Amino acid sequence: MNENLKVTVIDHPLVQHKLTIMRRKETGSNEFRQLLREIAMLMGYEITRNFPLEDVEIETPVAKCTAKRIAGKKVGIVPILRAGLGMLDGMLDIVPAARVGHIGLYRDPKTLKPVEYYCKLPSDVADRTLIVVDPMLATGGSSSAALTMLKEHGAKSLILMCLVSAPEGVRVVNKEHPDVPVYVAAVDDHLNDKGYIVPGLGDAGDRIFGTL
Numbered sequence: 001m002n003e004n005l006k007v008t009v010i011d012h013p014l015v016q017h018k019l020t021i022m023r024r025k026e027t028g029s030n031e032f033r034q035l036l037r038e039i040a041m042l043m044g045y046e047i048t049r050n051f052p053l054e055d056v057e058i059e060t061p062v063a064k065c066t067a068k069r070i071a072g073k074k075v076g077i078v079p080i081l082r083a084g085l086g087m088l089d090g091m092l093d094i095v096p097a098a099r100v101g102h103i104g105l106y107r108d109p110k111t112l113k114p115v116e117y118y119c120k121l122p123s124d125v126a127d128r129t130l131i132v133v134d135p136m137l138a139t140g141g142s143s144s145a146a147l148t149m150l151k152e153h154g155a156k157s158l159i160l161m162c163l164v165s166a167p168e169g170v171r172v173v174n175k176e177h178p179d180v181p182v183y184v185a186a187v188d189d190h191l192n193d194k195g196y197i198v199p200g201l202g203d204a205g206d207r208i209f210g211t212l
């Protein structure tokens with residue numbers, strides 16, 4: 001694959017199969033949304049695989065025993081609006097107690113630079129592991145700006161989870177945020193002259209919300 005990109009590709013067959021359906025241009029908003037939610041849950045399951053565990057003493061209806069629970073920092077989910085919202089419910093399905101922050105960014109179609117329009121975060125971001133979610137990592141401008149905003153608000157433990165990426169975007173995030181692990185379901189070929197991922201899946205926000 002691509003030189004020395006620091007990225008984990010989640011190649012679970014269910015994720016790859018569902019992504020292929022999402023990519024097809026015939027797939028409508030309803031199915032697209034449902035698949036994105038399912039993939040977010042499956043990717044979240046893989047990403048949380050190495051979360052630390054600790055022992056806890058409990059009592060079942062039958063006996064006392066030592067059992068496991070997740071230790072360490074609590075989790076926060078931060079979707080990048082709009083399209084990141086499509087991955088939020090899948091993540092909350094598996095981490096229902098997570099707090100949720102919202103970052104509003106859109107990509108200026110001419111400059112391809114991210115424009116900030118909203119930011120509302122839990123007060124304790126410094127004490128949480130924040131999983132930033134956005135289906136598309138194209139030039140990397142939006143994800144990188146979101147990570148910078150979170151660090152400016154005190155975040156110290158960050159993970160980026162995107163569905164489809166371009167090598168260009170992974171490179172930018174690796175360079176600007178070397179401390180942030182990046183998880184994707186695919187690293188595609190390249191960006192076209194409008195900054196769209198090729199082959200990609202088109203405009204994720206428009207496909208989720210039917211605003212094509």
Ligand SMILES: O=P(O)(O)OC[C@H]1O[C@H](OP(=O)(O)OP(=O)(O)O)[C@H](O)[C@@H]1O
Pocket residue numbers: 080081082083084105106107108112114134135136137138139140141142143169195203204205206
């Ligand atoms: O890596 P980049 O080049 O920054 O591109 C990726 C961004 O573009 C899309 O958002 P968009 O600007 O279309 O906003 P939307 O989610 O409101 O549709 C996508 O959801 C990412 O946030």
Ligand SMILES: O=c1cc[nH]c(=O)[nH]1
Pocket residue numbers: 083136138195196197198200201202203204205
């Ligand atoms: O291919 C792309 C690039 C940016 N944003 C999208 O939604 N799709």
Ligand SMILES: [Mg+2]
Pocket residue numbers: 083203204205206
């Ligand atoms: Mg969009």
